[in-house]
Amino acid sequence: MNTNIIEINSLNKWYGEFHALKNINLKVKEGEIIVICGPSGSGKSTLIRCINFLEKFQEGSIIVDGITLNDDVNNIRHIRTEVSMVFQHFNLFPHLSIIDNLTLAPIWVHGKSKQESKNKVLRLLDRVGIKDQAKKYPNQLSSGQQQRVAIARALCTSPKVILFDEPTSALDPEMISEVLDVMIGLAKEGVTMLCVTHEMGFAKKVANRVIFMDKGQIIEENKPKDFFNNPESRRLQLFLDQILSR
Amino acid sequence: MAVFKQQTPKKAPNPETKIVSWLRENLFPNATNSALTLLALYVIYLIVPVVANWMLFDATFAPVSNEQCGIKGACWSYIFEKLDLFIYGFYPPEIYWRPQWVLILALSFVWIAKLLKQHKYKTKITITLIIIYPIISFFLLYGGPGLEIVETYKWGGLMLTIIVATVGVIASFPIGVLLALGRQSKMPIIRFLSIIYIEFIRGVPLITILFMASVILPLFFKEGMDMDKLLRALIGITMFQSAYIAEVIRGGLQAIPRGQYEAADAMGLNFIQKIVLIILPQALKISIPNIVGSFIALFKDTTLLLIIGLFDILSMVHLTTSDEKWLGRSTEGYVFVMVVMWIILYSISHYSKVLELRYSTEHKN
Ligand SMILES: Nc1ncnc2c1ncn2[C@@H]1O[C@H](COP(=O)(O)OP(=O)(O)OP(=O)(O)O)[C@@H](O)[C@H]1O
Ligand SMILES: [Mg+2]
Numbered sequence: 001m002n003t004n005i006i007e008i009n010s011l012n013k014w015y016g017e018f019h020a021l022k023n024i025n026l027k028v029k030e031g032e033i034i035v036i037c038g039p040s041g042s043g044k045s046t047l048i049r050c051i052n053f054l055e056k057f058q059e060g061s062i063i064v065d066g067i068t069l070n071d072d073v074n075n076i077r078h079i080r081t082e083v084s085m086v087f088q089h090f091n092l093f094p095h096l097s098i099i100d101n102l103t104l105a106p107i108w109v110h111g112k113s114k115q116e117s118k119n120k121v122l123r124l125l126d127r128v129g130i131k132d133q134a135k136k137y138p139n140q141l142s143s144g145q146q147q148r149v150a151i152a153r154a155l156c157t158s159p160k161v162i163l164f165d166e167p168t169s170a171l172d173p174e175m176i177s178e179v180l181d182v183m184i185g186l187a188k189e190g191v192t193m194l195c196v197t198h199e200m201g202f203a204k205k206v207a208n209r210v211i212f213m214d215k216g217q218i219i220e221e222n223k224p225k226d227f228f229n230n231p232e233s234r235r236l237q238l239f240l241d242q243i244l245s246r
Numbered sequence: 247m248a249v250f251k252q253q254t255p256k257k258a259p260n261p262e263t264k265i266v267s268w269l270r271e272n273l274f275p276n277a278t279n280s281a282l283t284l285l286a287l288y289v290i291y292l293i294v295p296v297v298a299n300w301m302l303f304d305a306t307f308a309p310v311s312n313e314q315c316g317i318k319g320a321c322w323s324y325i326f327e328k329l330d331l332f333i334y335g336f337y338p339p340e341i342y343w344r345p346q347w348v349l350i351l352a353l354s355f356v357w358i359a360k361l362l363k364q365h366k367y368k369t370k371i372t373i374t375l376i377i378i379y380p381i382i383s384f385f386l387l388y389g390g391p392g393l394e395i396v397e398t399y400k401w402g403g404l405m406l407t408i409i410v411a412t413v414g415v416i417a418s419f420p421i422g423v424l425l426a427l428g429r430q431s432k433m434p435i436i437r438f439l440s441i442i443y444i445e446f447i448r449g450v451p452l453i454t455i456l457f458m459a460s461v462i463l464p465l466f467f468k469e470g471m472d473m474d475k476l477l478r479a480l481i482g483i484t485m486f487q488s489a490y491i492a493e494v495i496r497g498g499l500q501a502i503p504r505g506q507y508e509a510a511d512a513m514g515l516n517f518i519q520k521i522v523l524i525i526l527p528q529a530l531k532i533s534i535p536n537i538v539g540s541f542i543a544l545f546k547d548t549t550l551l552l553i554i555g556l557f558d559i560l561s562m563v564h565l566t567t568s569d570e571k572w573l574g575r576s577t578e579g580y581v582f583v584m585v586v587m588w589i590i591l592y593s594i595s596h597y598s599k600v601l602e603l604r605y606s607t608e609h610k611n
Contacts, residue, residue: 052512073516080514091509095527104523105513157513 004063005030005160005192006051011060013046020046021057022216030160031190035203035224038213039239044196047213048163051194052083065160081109084154088166090146092138098125098149099134105157117156124152128182144175148182155186162186164195198243204228212236301581312572324575325582328566332582335402335557341394344386345405355379380416398476402557404586410476410558411545414483415491415537421484422491427521429496440492447489452547455482460554479556487544494536498529531605538598542591559583 006028013021020043028034036044049055051062053069053076062069064079093101099121106117125131128148130141138146147167154162167183168176180202187193187206197203203210203224210227212220212235220227220236231237274280304319307326315321325332334342355375362368387409389395401409428440447455459482460475467473502525510520530537552561563579566572 054508054511077514077516080512085509085512087505087509089505091503091505093506093509093524093528095531105515108519108523109514153513 003030004028005032005065006194007061007063008051009061009063011047011050011057011062013043013050013055013057013059020216021050024060024218026211026218028161028192028194031192032208033187033193033206034195034209034211035207036194036196036211036213037198037200037203037239037243038219042213043216044213045165046216048085048165048194048196051161051163052080052085054085077109081157082159083161083163084157084159085163085165086147086150086154086167088170090138090143090150090170092146092150092153094138097135097137098130098141101138101149102153102156105153110157121152121156124155125149127185128152129178142175143171144178147171147175147179151179151182151186155191159191161192161194164193164197166196166198168197168199200228200243212239214239312575320578320581321572321575322578324566324572324578328562328569328572328579331403331566332559332562333404335406335562336400337396337402337405338394338400341396344393344396348383348386351379351382398474401476403562404559406476406551406556407545407548407558410480410483410548410551410556411541413480414487414544414548415541417480417484418487418491421488422495423526425488425492426495426499429492430499444489444492447486448493452483452486453550453553455486456550456554458482459485475554476556479551479554483544483548487540490540490543491537494533494540495529497536498531498533499525501532502528534605535598535602538594542594545591545594546587559586 004027006026008024008026011021011024012019024047026034036047038044046055050057051064053071056071065082067075067079069075069079092098093104096104099118102121102124103114103117106112106120107114112120122131122134125134128151130145130148130152133141133145133149138149141149147170151167164183168179171179176199180199183193183195183202184206195202195207207224209221210224211218212227212231212233214235220231220233222232227236228240231240273283300319302319304316305322306315306319307322309326310323312321312324315323330339330342334345337345359368359372359375362371365371385393387396387401388398425440425444428436429444431437431440456479459478463478463481464473506524506528507520510524515523548558549560551558552564557565560583563576563583567576567579
């Protein structure tokens with residue numbers, strides 16, 4: 001628990017003239033669970049999407065597992081084999097069955113055999129509780145099941161880091177907890193997680209640190225207990241009031 | 247609080263029969279529509295008996311001469327006598343079995359591919375069939391070691407129509423996919439060239455491209471090096487069709503949500519894997535109806551081959567109308583082409599609807 005798996009140094013990003021990320025510094029240790037929250041448009045998605053280079057950035061550096069990100073194709077691919085992502089809208093591939101969705105990366109990116117990947121994938125599906133749906137197609141599952149499949153898909157390449165971008169905010173309310181339970185399980189197993197979410201219960205339960213972003217900056221960062229009980233900045237206090245009064 | 251008495255079921259108030267109510271709802275819902283219905287019925291009454299009498303009841307089907315056919319009805323004897331020409335052109339009659347086998351193989355390969363639905367080597371076998379079929383077909387049609395050579399100028403009729411349309415669509419397909427991807431590319435030169443090509447081709451009629459292919463293409467070849475006329479036409483048609491296929495596929499590509507690209511990127515697939523495994527299968531599925539539509543358009547356009555001296559089905563009919571034995575029977579010929587074309591194209595369009603329906607329900611419950 002002492003090497004930095006992710007190091008972000010003075011990261012700046014612009015969309016055209018718009019300064020979306022302002023001088024972000026963040027170090028994440030192996031096995032850490034980080035929750036990122038903040039108002040809409042504050043740059044949370046942009047930040048975690050820079051880590052697997054879904055977004056380009058103009059200044060600063062990101063180091064993942066000792067490798068500095070640059071825009072070389074092989075470098076990007078290498079990073080992406082170690083960092084997987086769970087999206088707000090699942091982004092499962094609708095033309096492939098669940099099992100094919102999951103074996104895609106092991107087979108095509110990691111060069112595993114079909115049988116080997118299939119076995120592993122079935123174990124993972126079992127773990128997220130949908131083994132019996134393996135032959136179905138994504139549209140045949142409920143939103144909660146789809147997101148659990150997406151989490152299994154993110155796991156099937158044994159990544160060092162998983163990025164979550166609001167994994168529960170597109171779910172029907174009664175399905176949020178089934179997905180959160182899977183995520184809590186993961187957190188306890190020591191997978192490094194960066195998680196953009198407004199599920200404060202999740203943050204309190206498993207996060208090592210909670211980060212508050214606003215207007216493209218990291219405003220406050222703390223252990224969950226202090227973060228929620230003694231917010232220092234005025235903006236975080238307002239934000240928490242809003243979130244908790246919902 | 248109130249308690250309600252249980253109601254006993256009553257008979258529905260409208261005991262009209264199904265047919266009557268259907269008629270009322272669909273044909274005579276109000277005064278204007280009733281008038282239109284009556285007008286339409288009157289037009290049908292005017293046209294159908296005349297056409298039916300000419301085509302069927304007053305027509306001659308027996309193998310007789312032009313004079314023995316009356317002048318009241320159609321003389322299908324002419325069609326029957328020339329049928330081989332209409333189907334095969336000037337292909338030597340004693341080896342009609344060769345094009346026939348091309349058709350039989352096509353049908354049986356499709357059937358095999360269907361049977362393999364769950365087979366382990368399904369993809370491999372299908373790809374093998376797709377690769378060897380054109381080779382076998384060309385060998386059968388043209389000839390080669392062991393088979394008498396039939397020069398392409400002898401190919402004609404419906405056979406030629408089908409060959410040109412099918413080759414045109416299949417050959418233009420990969421080019422169309424590349425052009426569609428090119429048009430979406432982030433690299434400006436590739437995008438620019440794709441746009442220029444697509445917009446240029448779409449801006450000119452097929453006939454000018456066919457002329458270009460038959461007149462201008464040879465200029466690029468050295469003196470004496472003659473290029474097959476059919477091949478030239480195929481190149482022209484492929485160039486033409488690929489621009490349209492490109493636009494159709496581009497439409498499909500645009501319908502794919504950005505999240506699909508991002509998910510593919512995020513799992514580390516490279517560009518080609520992303521396109522081939524994730525994006526194209528979805529985009530093509532969406533594009534099926536439009537691809538078929540563009541195939542149908544091309545099928546009809548092959549009648550233009552007449553102008554550069556290739557004998558498709560329409561040209562063959564056109565040619566035989568000047569046969570002295572059958573003077574004055576061109577109507578029968580053109581009606582025949584119309585009916586054949588309609589049957590083929592309607593079947594294709596119907597099949598594409600079936601496909602579309604199957605794919606649109608496949609992923610739902
Ligand atoms: N592709 C883009 N082009 C231009 N501006 C963008 C783009 N993507 C995001 N932005 C802007 O960057 C800012 C940060 O966006 P981001 O999506 O990171 O916010 P967020 O914190 O994830 O918000 P939300 O909670 O709504 O998801 C926003 O103001 C947004 O309008
Ligand atoms: Mg976001």
